[in-house]
Amino acid sequence: MTARCLGLTVLVLACGCDPHDAVRAVRSHEEPGTAGDGKEGAVAVPAPALPAGACSYDSQAPEVVRFGVTPYVGSEMVTRQFEPILAHLARVTGLKFTMIVARDYEDLLRAVLDGSVDVVSFSPLLYVEAKETQPCLQLLAMQVSSGATFYSSYILVQEDAPYQSVEDLAGKRIAFGSTSSASGYLFPLAFLLDRGIVPEEFFGEVRFAREHLDALGMLVKREVDAVATFARVLQPARAAGLDVNNLRVLAVAGRVPFDAVCARAGFPQESAALVQKGLLGLNGATPEGRRVLAGVIELGGWVMTDDSAYEPVRERLRRVRARGDR
Numbered sequence: 238m239t240a241r242c243l244g245l246t247v248l249v250l251a252c253g254c255d256p257h258d259a260v261r262a263v264r265s266h267e268e269p270g271t272a273g274d275g276k277e278g279a280v281a282v283p284a285p286a287l288p289a290g291a292c293s294y295d296s297q298a299p300e301v302v303r304f305g306v307t308p309y310v311g312s313e314m315v316t317r318q319f320e321p322i323l324a325h326l327a328r329v330t331g332l333k334f335t336m337i338v339a340r341d342y343e344d345l346l347r348a349v350l351d352g353s354v355d356v357v358s359f360s361p362l363l364y365v366e367a368k369e370t371q372p373c374l375q376l377l378a379m380q381v382s383s384g385a386t387f388y389s390s391y392i393l394v395q396e397d398a399p400y401q402s403v404e405d406l407a408g409k410r411i412a413f414g415s416t417s418s419a420s421g422y423l424f425p426l427a428f429l430l431d432r433g434i435v436p437e438e439f440f441g442e443v444r445f446a447r448e449h450l451d452a453l454g455m456l457v458k459r460e461v462d463a464v465a466t467f468a469r470v471l472q473p474a475r476a477a478g479l480d481v482n483n484l485r486v487l488a489v490a491g492r493v494p495f496d497a498v499c500a501r502a503g504f505p506q507e508s509a510a511l512v513q514k515g516l517l518g519l520n521g522a523t524p525e526g527r528r529v530l531a532g533v534i535e536l537g538g539w540v541m542t543d544d545s546a547y548e549p550v551r552e553r554l555r556r557v558r559a560r561g562d563r
Contacts, residue, residue, distance in 0.1 A: 292373035295505045298332070302508065305337045305354035307345050307363070309418070309448050312338045314473050318532035319358070325519060325529045330511040341447055342417030349374070349501055356500050356512055361550045362419040364497040368544065373502035377513040378539035379546060380495035382469070386540065389468040390420035390428075390490040393456060396483040400463070403429065403488050409462040410442040412452045419493045419550055421449055425465035427553040428490035430560065450477055456484065463487060491553070494546050498539060517541065 304323055308315050315338060323334040337354050339345035346363050348354045350370055356377075359367060368374050379386055392411075394400050400409075414421020422445075429436060436443050442461070446452035449466050450473065456464040457479050474481045498516060500509040520526045520538030530536040 293503060295503050298505055298508050299355060301333045301335050302356055302512065303335050303337055303354045305339060305345050305348055305357040307339055307342050307358075307360060307448075309342075309360065314476065314532075318536070321529045321532070322519070325525075326512065326515040329515045329518065332508065332511060342415045346417070349499075352501055352503070354501065355504050356498065356509075359497045359499055360417065360419055361494050361496065361547055362417055362423050362554070364499065365547050365550045365554060366417075367499070368547075371502045375500040375502070375504060375506075375509050376497055376542065376544060377500060377509060378498045378516045379542035380498070381537045381540050382495065383537055386495055386542070386546065387492040388420070388495060390424035390465065390493055391468055391470075391486050392425055392428075392463055392465050392488040392490055393453070393484050394463050394487045395456065395459070396485050398462065398487075400487055403432065403434065403463075406463055406487075407439055408441040410444065410460070411436065411440050412444045412446055412455045412461040412464045414446050414449050414452045414466060416445065418449070420467035420490075421446075421452060421465050423550065423553050423557060424493055425490040426562070427556050428488065430556065450474055450479065453481065454479060457481060465490065467493070492549070494549060497542075497547070513541075 304319070306315050306319055316336065319336055323336055326332070327334050337348065339348060342360060342363055345354070345357060345359070346367055349357050349359075349367055358380075364374075364376075368376075382388065392403060400406055413425065416422050426436065429439075444452075444455065444461060446455065449470050452464050453466055453470055453474050455461045457474075471481050471484075498512075500512065516539040519529060521530055521536075526538065530538065
């Protein structure tokens with residue numbers, strides 16, 4: 238199905254049509270303009286910090302840059318978040334972008350590894366796991382919000398619940414997010430293990446959700462007694478119609494580095510540099526930046542980073558793997 242709206246071409250593919258079975262929706266953006274034309278967002282930055290040595294890169298620029306995202310708060314909200322961002326990137330880079338919304342975290346990881354997406358906004362844990370498998374993955378930028386490059390992982394409970402610490406949850410029900418989520422699974426699991434709490438032994442029931450809003454909905458409906466999620470989840474939850482006014486933070490499970498934007502192994506370095514430049518020039522300090530970034534979840538823009546920024550994720554992943562998980 239193809240439709241024209243606000244000068245953007247929107248393509249929607251039915252489930253199962255994609256040969257890699259990794260997408261639910263595709264949206265294409267193309268705007269006139271060339272890279273470095275002096276319009277807002279065009280700033281001089283170094284080339285991406287790309288791996289050296291054995292890595293090789295395509296020589297031809299892609300006709301379309303396939304930009305992959307996870308539906309961490311649902312496909313509709315993520316699409317609303319990234320659609321104006323990709324339209325901006327198309328305008329300031331001169332590249333054409335197609336957004337691919339993966340069905341879940343694991344689908345996005347597979348899509349990067351098999352080359353069916355070119356650029357991706359990775360959750361921290363997915364970035365670490367993708368980098369293990371694909372060392373030539375190109376880290377372009379890290380997301381920021383309110384000037385911070387880290388956000389918190391929370392364990393939430395109902396306001397009227399009697400619990401004062403995670404130890405009070407013995408025999409109770411808890412919901413985690415996807416097992417590929419840093420804030421919804423990895424960090425809270427490591428937090429619990431550090432306190433001698435083995436979830437499958439300690440809790441009366443352990444449940445898992447596909448994404449954060451599904452997990453939070455279990456708590457709102459009192460299907461579970463606690464939920465592991467990320468600090469800013471209440472904003473998209475309210476937008477989705479969830480009544481989250483009577484929840485409170487029981488524990489902070491750690492500070493998680495924000496999402497990583499990466500280019501797949503082999504993606505042309507010149508095109509990667511254009512995408513990076515477009516992202517780094519987009520921030521909330523300008524009216525245009527505020528307009529583009531005014532999505533469901535507050536975004537402040539992106540900053541340059543290097544692989545060491547994700548060491549807190551690797552350290553917890555090692556601890557979790559030591560007990561046989563993942």
